């Protein structure tokens with residue numbers, strides 16, 4: 001379990017030095033899922049390309065089933081493309097990757113603090129001691145009073161705050177967010193978006209390069225620099241919308257509602273495959 005957390009849900013190995021932003025380049029990406037259990041082979045996308053610039057946060061939106069999570073998994077290295085490649089500005093093994101999924105994916109038999117400390121692999125100790133580093137992170141997500149609690153004692157929003165703390169524990173060069181707030185009530189989700197913005201804008205280190213998959217277009221407008229709309233079968237990029245709103249952002253800023261409207265217009269007509 002611990003190794004699956006280490007390699008799949010939180011991060012992959014990195015260099016353990018100062019984080020640096022990196023471009024993420026999707027090069028002519030294709031993904032075909034092979035035929036299985038009576039279902040025919042399916043081409044999800046075929047020749048998809050774009051560059052996510054260093055320190056930029058891009059939101060991926062599109063109809064259900066168009067391939068957003070598949071694309072995120074390819075960037076994470078959790079799955080392999082059938083065509084093309086994902087490139088980083090530096091060697092892949094030098095990239096620290098943080099991931100937050102829709103479900104927090106915590107280890108039930110470890111305390112909150114141990115769940116966060118888990119990412120400090122034996123060869124990746126934080127400066128100072130791991131307990132203190134985890135405690136600092138928990139204070140930033142306001143869970144310092146729950147450090148010794150087990151996950152089953154936490155609310156859904158608190159668990160997701162632990163998952164966010166874990167993703168930021170070793171400052172990520174690349175942060176992947178797969179519908180991170182969609183399982184939460186709207187008030188909690190709003191608080192966590194603000195928390196994410198705060199961690200993202202941390203002046204003490206370069207901003208990670210981010211990809212957010214979401215069905216919430218206001219969330220995309222609030223968090224992203226650019227919103228990439230996917231559609232069609234196989235899926236392709238049908239529109240890219242710049243979010244030209246200064247940070248830190250206010251979730252009630254009318255400018256975000258204008259962006260939301262543009263995204264909805266761009267999505268109109270693209271049904272689920």
Ligand SMILES: Nc1ncnc2c1ncn2[C@@H]1O[C@H](COP(=O)(O)OP(=O)(O)OP(=O)(O)O)[C@@H](O)[C@H]1O
Nearest residue numbers: 033034042044062063064065066067068069070071
């Ligand atoms: N491992 C797999 N094997 C076969 N087909 C898969 C696999 N993973 C995903 N698919 C199929 O690929 C398509 C795209 O799935 P994906 O989860 O990437 O879409 P999505 O845009 O993220 O959807 P949603 O918005 O509903 O989460 C779907 O039809 C899905 O059933």
